Structures are given as structure tokens and as C-alpha cells.
Amino acid sequence: MKRQAGPELERLIQLLARLPGLGPRSARRAVLHLIKNREKLFDPLTLALEEARHKVSACSVCGNVDTVDPCSVCADPRRDRSMICVVEDVGDLWALERANAWTGLYHVLGGTLSALGGVTPDDLNIGSLIARVSESGVKEVVLATNATVEGQTTAHYITERLKERGVSASRLAHGVPVGGELDYLDEGTLTQAIRARKPL
Amino acid sequence: MKRQAGPELERLIQLLARLPGLGPRSARRAVLHLIKNREKLFDPLTLALEEARHKVSACSVCGNVDTVDPCSVCADPRRDRSMICVVEDVGDLWALERANAWTGLYHVLGGTLSALGGVTPDDLNIGSLIARVSESGVKEVVLATNATVEGQTTAHYITERLKERGVSASRLAHGVPVGGELDYLDEGTLTQAIRARKPL
Numbered sequence: 001m002k003r004q005a006g007p008e009l010e011r012l013i014q015l016l017a018r019l020p021g022l023g024p025r026s027a028r029r030a031v032l033h034l035i036k037n038r039e040k041l042f043d044p045l046t047l048a049l050e051e052a053r054h055k056v057s058a059c060s061v062c063g064n065v066d067t068v069d070p071c072s073v074c075a076d077p078r079r080d081r082s083m084i085c086v087v088e089d090v091g092d093l094w095a096l097e098r099a100n101a102w103t104g105l106y107h108v109l110g111g112t113l114s115a116l117g118g119v120t121p122d123d124l125n126i127g128s129l130i131a132r133v134s135e136s137g138v139k140e141v142v143l144a145t146n147a148t149v150e151g152q153t154t155a156h157y158i159t160e161r162l163k164e165r166g167v168s169a170s171r172l173a174h175g176v177p178v179g180g181e182l183d184y185l186d187e188g189t190l191t192q193a194i195r196a197r198k199p200l
Numbered sequence: 201m202k203r204q205a206g207p208e209l210e211r212l213i214q215l216l217a218r219l220p221g222l223g224p225r226s227a228r229r230a231v232l233h234l235i236k237n238r239e240k241l242f243d244p245l246t247l248a249l250e251e252a253r254h255k256v257s258a259c260s261v262c263g264n265v266d267t268v269d270p271c272s273v274c275a276d277p278r279r280d281r282s283m284i285c286v287v288e289d290v291g292d293l294w295a296l297e298r299a300n301a302w303t304g305l306y307h308v309l310g311g312t313l314s315a316l317g318g319v320t321p322d323d324l325n326i327g328s329l330i331a332r333v334s335e336s337g338v339k340e341v342v343l344a345t346n347a348t349v350e351g352q353t354t355a356h357y358i359t360e361r362l363k364e365r366g367v368s369a370s371r372l373a374h375g376v377p378v379g380g381e382l383d384y385l386d387e388g389t390l391t392q393a394i395r396a397r398k399p400l
Contacts, residue, residue: 006267008255012248018241020233021226022219030219032291034249035256035265041218046249048212049234053246055208056235065235067206091232 061132063108063125065090073097073106080104082139086129086158088112088146096144104142107132112150113157126158133167141169261332263308263325265290273297273306280304282339286329286358288312288346296344304342307332312350313357326358333367341369 083104283304
């Protein structure tokens with residue numbers, strides 16, 4: 001393709017296009033938008049990126065990403081330290097936080113077990129989870145891995161490891177999403193929703 | 201909303217969410233993606249933004265955005281200097297360049313006339329266009345403003361101004377977009393396509 005905006009701008013467009021949710025066309029629009037809003041957006045965004053790049057690191061306790069270590073969740077004294085919610089990814093942790101759904105601590109695995117992908121328990125933060133559970137007074141571990149085959153396999157493996165240490169594990173409920181229409185749901189979800197029906 | 205990622209990251213997410221094509225959710229995913237790909241994406245993107253922020257400016261001749269002034273289009277000796285294509289926005293210029301559709305020079309108006317929006321000819325780069333046309337040996341001006349009411353009004357106004365100086369103006373052809381299906385086209389386009397039909 002012809003370069004119409006000078007090599008520096010083309011490079012910026014290419015890098016932006018690699019962000020999830022942006023393609024080459026929207027990256028181009030984003031760059032124009034930045035240039036047009038220099039004081040209000042371009043400058044602060046560049047500074048915010050620069051700052052985040054230097055400050056952000058993984059929490060040494062739970063694996064969350066933050067500008068402080070331990071992260072603001074682990075450091076929060078109002079959190080229930082006897083409950084740990086295990087998630088695959090930092091994005092899942094943030095989703096649960098957005099929903100205000102959990103008042104305990106977290107543990108980020110950093111992925112799921114995968115025989116095909118060659119991901120073994122040693123590649124995930126499972127050892128550190130077992131260590132956390134063994135040391136402190138953790139009463140319950142909620143396995144909030146995704147409801148995929150890999151996520152469930154990983155949850156199963158962790159359950160077995162926790163059982164050896166006498167810690168009880170639970171998983172998220174399956175069922176109809178709030179606001180969801182039955183017509184659009186898969187059979188597996190509907191079966192689970194019927195089985196786990198609640199008396200009114 | 202609860203802050204789950206520290207104020208610096210939340211600020212970065214908010215700024216990214218203001219880019220066209222990104223919302224709060226995709227900005228969050230983008231930030232996680234950046235943090236996970238620190239060397240390959242986060243560092244180079246920040247540097248590219250920093251560099252572009254300092255180098256980018258509007259071309260003093262045509263209004264294009266580039267890291268050099270005059271821009272690489274205006275400076276290109278292979279361009280036909282007797283033809284000027286007038287566009288509303290830098291994005292339109294880039295679109296024509298991507299299509300390799302124009303071998304002349306450009307002139308970016310920076311918007312369209314709008315009685316409601318209070319945009320007068322003095323707010324657009326129309327004076328500089330007339331000056332360019334009067335000084336140098338420009339033979340033809342193509343008015344490639346958008347096919348909207350505002351774009352066409354602006355084109356009409358510029359045509360009148362050019363006529364006073366004896367410079368001929370033309371506009372882009374209207375018709376069926378290449379690859380387009382008739383069924384999805386509006387009546388205006390179809391009428392224009394029929395009227396401007398070509399003998400085979």
C-alpha cells in the first residue's frame with residue numbers, strides 16, 4: 001500500500017491497528033482524531049501511556065495488574081481474606097470488580113491448562129495459589145474459570161489439588177444470563193438452568 | 201463505577217475509550233493487551249505516539265497532516281501541480297491516496313459550510329485555496345467534498361468563487377459504488393446512476 005502519511009504516522013497507525021477492537025481503518029481514524037484533539041486527547045493519552053508503562057506491574061500476591069504491589073484489591077483492608085476467587089485472566093478479575101460481585105481476594109491463573117497448547121500446571125500460577133491457601137486461613141476457593149472445556153478442566157485439576165489440603169472449592173452457577181432470552185441459549189445452558197431451578 | 205485498576209490505569213482506559221471505534225469495554229481490553237505485550241506493543245506504541253505528537257503538523261500549503269512541511273504529497277515532484285482536489289478532511293485525502301485515485305495536489309478545507317453550525321467561508325481554508333489557484337498555473341479544481349447537503353453547498357460556493365477567477369471546477373461522479381447492490385442503494389443514487397449512464 002502507498003504511504004500517504006509519512007513513515008512515522010504509518011507506523012503509529014500500524015501499531016494502533018494491533019489493539020483488539022481496532023483495525024487498519026479505525027486506527028487511521030483514531031490517529032486523525034488524536035491529531036485534531038491535540039491538547040484534549042493526544043497529549044494526555046501519550047502521558048498516561050508513558051506513566052502506565054513505567055508504573056504497571058503484576059501483583060506479587062494475586063497476579064492482578066496495577067500500579068502498586070500488592071495491588072489495590074490485595075491491599076484493601078475491607079476485603080474478606082478467607083475467600084479467594086480464582087480467575088483465568090486479569091480481564092475476568094476486572095469484570096467481577098465492575099459488577100461489584102466479590103468481596104474476597106482473587107488469584108489470577110494467567111490462562112488455562114491445555115494439552116494441545118502445551119500448557120501444564122507449572123505454566124500457570126497454580127503453585128502460588130496452593131501456597132496461599134496452605135499458609136493463610138483461607139476457607140473457600142471459588143473457581144471462576146470460564147465455562148469452556150479448558151476452563152472446566154483447569155477448575156477440576158485445581159479442585160483435586162485443593163482437596164489434598166482440605167480446602168473446599170466451589171464454582172460459579174450456570175444458568176440463564178440476566179436479561180437473556182431462552183430462544184438464543186444453547187442446550188447445555190438450558191439443561192443446567194432446568195436442573196438447578198429454584199423454588200419460588 | 202468502582203475503580204478496580206488504580207487511578208492511572210483507569211485514566212488511561214478513559215482516554216483510550218474516547219478514540220473513535222473504542223468504547224469503555226474495548227479500551228479496557230486494549231489496555232490489558234498492551235500490558236501483556238509490553239515489549240512488542242506497549243513500548244513501541246508509546247514511543248510512536250510521543251514521536252508523532254512532536255513531529256506532526258498541518259501542511260502550510262494544502263492542510264494535510266504530516267511530519268514534514270510542506271507535506272510529502274505537496275513535496276512530491278511527480279505530482280501534477282496544475283490539478284487540485286479539494287476535500288473536507290484529512291481522512292478524505294488519505295482515502296483518495298489509499299485508492300491511488302489522484303495524481304494531482306490536494307486542498308483540505310477543514311470542514312463544510314454550515315449555517316446552523318455557524319461555519320462561514322472564513323472558518324474554512326477557502327481563502328488559501330483561492331490564493332493558490334490565483335497564483336500558480338492551476339487548470340482544474342476537483343471538488344471532492346462529501347455527497348451530503350453541507351458538502352454540496354460548500355462545493356457550490358467554491359465553484360462560484362472559482363468562476364470569478366476563470367478556473368474550471370468539476371465534482372466526483374455519482375453512481376453505483378463498485379461492488380454495490382442496487383437493492384441497498386437509495387433513490388437519489390439510483391436516479392443519478394441512471395441519468396449518468398454510459399454507452400457500452
